[in-house]
Amino acid sequence: MKTKEVAEMAGVSVRTLHHYDSIGLLVPVRLPSGYRSYSDSDIQLLQQILFFRELGFSLDHIKDIVHDSSYDVTDALLYQRKLMEEEKNRVMVMIRKLDETIEDRKGERVMSNQDKFQGIDFSHNPYEQEARENWGDAVVNESNRKMSGFDNEELKEKWERIFRELGAVKDQDPRSEEAQKRIGELYHFLNSHFGTYSPEAFRSLGEMYVSDERFTENIDQYGEGLSLFLRDGMAEWSWNHK
Amino acid sequence: MKTKEVAEMAGVSVRTLHHYDSIGLLVPVRLPSGYRSYSDSDIQLLQQILFFRELGFSLDHIKDIVHDSSYDVTDALLYQRKLMEEEKNRVMVMIRKLDETIEDRKGERVMSNQDKFQGIDFSHNPYEQEARENWGDAVVNESNRKMSGFDNEELKEKWERIFRELGAVKDQDPRSEEAQKRIGELYHFLNSHFGTYSPEAFRSLGEMYVSDERFTENIDQYGEGLSLFLRDGMAEWSWNHK
DNA sequence: CTTGACCCTCACGTCAGGTCAGGGTGTACG
DNA sequence: CGTACACCCTGACCTGACGTGAGGGTCAAG
Numbered sequence: 001m002k003t004k005e006v007a008e009m010a011g012v013s014v015r016t017l018h019h020y021d022s023i024g025l026l027v028p029v030r031l032p033s034g035y036r037s038y039s040d041s042d043i044q045l046l047q048q049i050l051f052f053r054e055l056g057f058s059l060d061h062i063k064d065i066v067h068d069s070s071y072d073v074t075d076a077l078l079y080q081r082k083l084m085e086e087e088k089n090r091v092m093v094m095i096r097k098l099d100e101t102i103e104d105r106k107g108e109r110v111m112s113n114q115d116k117f118q119g120i121d122f123s124h125n126p127y128e129q130e131a132r133e134n135w136g137d138a139v140v141n142e143s144n145r146k147m148s149g150f151d152n153e154e155l156k157e158k159w160e161r162i163f164r165e166l167g168a169v170k171d172q173d174p175r176s177e178e179a180q181k182r183i184g185e186l187y188h189f190l191n192s193h194f195g196t197y198s199p200e201a202f203r204s205l206g207e208m209y210v211s212d213e214r215f216t217e218n219i220d221q222y223g224e225g226l227s228l229f230l231r232d233g234m235a236e237w238s239w240n241h242k
Numbered sequence: 243m244k245t246k247e248v249a250e251m252a253g254v255s256v257r258t259l260h261h262y263d264s265i266g267l268l269v270p271v272r273l274p275s276g277y278r279s280y281s282d283s284d285i286q287l288l289q290q291i292l293f294f295r296e297l298g299f300s301l302d303h304i305k306d307i308v309h310d311s312s313y314d315v316t317d318a319l320l321y322q323r324k325l326m327e328e329e330k331n332r333v334m335v336m337i338r339k340l341d342e343t344i345e346d347r348k349g350e351r352v353m354s355n356q357d358k359f360q361g362i363d364f365s366h367n368p369y370e371q372e373a374r375e376n377w378g379d380a381v382v383n384e385s386n387r388k389m390s391g392f393d394n395e396e397l398k399e400k401w402e403r404i405f406r407e408l409g410a411v412k413d414q415d416p417r418s419e420e421a422q423k424r425i426g427e428l429y430h431f432l433n434s435h436f437g438t439y440s441p442e443a444f445r446s447l448g449e450m451y452v453s454d455e456r457f458t459e460n461i462d463q464y465g466e467g468l469s470l471f472l473r474d475g476m477a478e479w480s481w482n483h484k
Numbered sequence: 485c486t487t488g489a490c491c492c493t494c495a496c497g498t499c500a501g502g503t504c505a506g507g508g509t510g511t512a513c514g
Numbered sequence: 515c516g517t518a519c520a521c522c523c524t525g526a527c528c529t530g531a532c533g534t535g536a537g538g539g540t541c542a543a544g
Contacts (some may be wrong), residue, residue, distance in 0.1 A: 004521070018523090019501055033509060035522055055343070056336045059500070070427065072400070074347050078434040081340045088333045091326055094298045098323045101297065105316050246490070260492090261532055275540060277491055301531070 001038045010046055025049060025063050056084055162186055166230065167223035174233035180240070183233045187241075199238035206234030243280045252288055267291060267305050298326055404428055408472065409465030416475030422482070425475045429483075441480035448476030 007014045020026040021036065026046055028036040038046075045066060052062045057080055065071050166182050173179065187202055209215045209227040219227040249256045262268040263278065268288055270278040280288075287308060294304045299322055307313050408424050415421065429444055451457045451469040461469040 002522080013501075014522095015501060015503085023500095033522075034524095035509080053500095054336070055340050056333070068423075070423065072427065072430070074344065075430050075434040077340055077344050077347070079430060081337060081344070082434075084333055084337045084340060088330065088337065091298075091330045091333060094296070095323060095326045095330065098297050098319055098326060102316065102319050102323070105319070244491080255532080256491095257532060257534085265531095275491075276493095277540080 003036050006038045010050060023059060025059055055080055158189065162189055163222040167226055170223045170226045170229040174229050175236045179233050180237055183237045199241045203235050203238035206231040245278050248280045252292060265301060267301055297322060400431065404431055405464040409468055412465045412468045412471040416471050417478045421475050422479055425479045441483045445477050445480035448473040
């Protein structure tokens with residue numbers, strides 16, 4: 001039989017047969033043309049080789065097994081079983097670690113969402129001084145609200161409720177009565193829990209919701225484009241309440 | 243930090259760090275001398291890399307994960323979990339096939355009996371602890387083979403056959419091909435039935451065959467001077483297979 | 485000024501083939 | 515007889531994650 005016929009019969013590639021020839025694992029006779037010619041016993045040998053290959057043996061090991069009659073096949077099988085058992089353990093350890101890591105990240109993701117609720121911590125940010133100058137203390141206070149008691153569950157809930165409600169009206173005109181009412185709630189909420197905001201500081205805060213992407217990301221969690229809506233609505237609100 | 247310091251700290255080889263440098267995974271700055279200099283953040287990055295490596299990620303994949311912040315790590319973890327699950331199944335299929343094959347071969351075996359060999363029982367021996375320290379667990383496991391299933395007739399038979407064959411070649415050069423082949427059989431036999439022997443442990447075992455007269459007496463049952471032959475032959479074998 | 489411990493860069497080896505490139509063989513058809 | 519096409523061959527480089535060694539430079543201690 002010629003190479004390709006054997007390959008198709010056995011379900012291996014021609015290259016594989018070449019390889020087995022070159023390492024002396026399965027060496028067919030050659031025709032005058034140089035073509036490989038596989039005999040029936042070569043085919044049988046190949047079946048054996050592929051059998052052991054399926055069991056995970058290395059070609060080197062297979063060579064010993066099939067060409068050395070003194071080799072104890074049962075020993076080889078038991079040895080191979082041990083190797084495979086170790087491999088299984090190795091992989092199962094990885095899977096366990098992966099599961100643990102995935103679980104951990106689930107937990108952290110909740111926390112990092114909480115972090116987002118709790119705002120951006122400017123306290124170690126080199127831009128804090130500049131922010132205070134540009135936007136007034138109120139803005140930075142909000143950023144640092146985590147430090148000023150925002151980890152209180154009740155506050156978080158209120159914060160979320162307010163932003164969800166704002167998200168629900170974000171596609172209306174920011175100057176509409178409904179929108180302005182919600183924005184007023186935000187103003188009073190901030191004034192109750194995060195220091196004193198002048199209407200002008202409130203307007204500045206709205207600018208920052210758009211110009212600083214850390215705020216933008218945070219706010220747009222409650223609805224795409226909410227930060228833009230808020231900037232305009234807060235500007236309107238401060239205009240009406242100055 | 244210099245290369246070797248980092249390597250020792252992290253428990254990897256210097257070559258590994260060179261490799262990570264060359265593939266752009268962890269590229270330290272260079273001192274004027276050309277020496278690599280790892281910064282603290284390099285060390286942190288290395289820890290991350292090794293963490294993902296333990297989870298079975300490829301270095302290519304790790305590179306994406308640690309150098310591309312837009313990469314979703316949770317997705318990567320889930321993907322990797324799938325890969326590892328497949329790998330586990332692959333290995334478990336092999337183990338099942340191995341077990342089936344081993345069972346089949348057991349059925350075919352003809353059992354005759356003839357026993358002489360008495361293992362040395364270290365299990366109540368005050369020197370066991372010392373022996374474990376001096377020679378490694380492998381030696382003591384062999385000594386205790388009686389306890390670990392050696393009372394199985396089949397195993398005893400195999401053991402005897404191997405030693406009779408060794409006795410038959412004991413007057414040849416222990417380095418001869420014939421001798422080395424027989425010694426290889428012994429190695430595989432021990433590895434299949436009595437725990438895991440490194441080639442080095444195998445060499446130590448050979449030393450013990452000579453230095454501990456309980457072994458010597460036992461082994462020389464199969465031929466005067468066999469223990470000496472084995473010591474030399476096993477040393478040679480371990481040298482060629484380390 | 486030498487030793488010895490460290491550093492560097494090639495560069496080849498591992499394992500089981502995959503994937504070309506370049507060139508020869510065999511046979512059916514016109 | 516020529517040619518198209520299927521098949522054959524060898525040789526050589528590629529993969530992954532390093533191990534191993536050669537050949538040569540750097541640095542601090544004695």
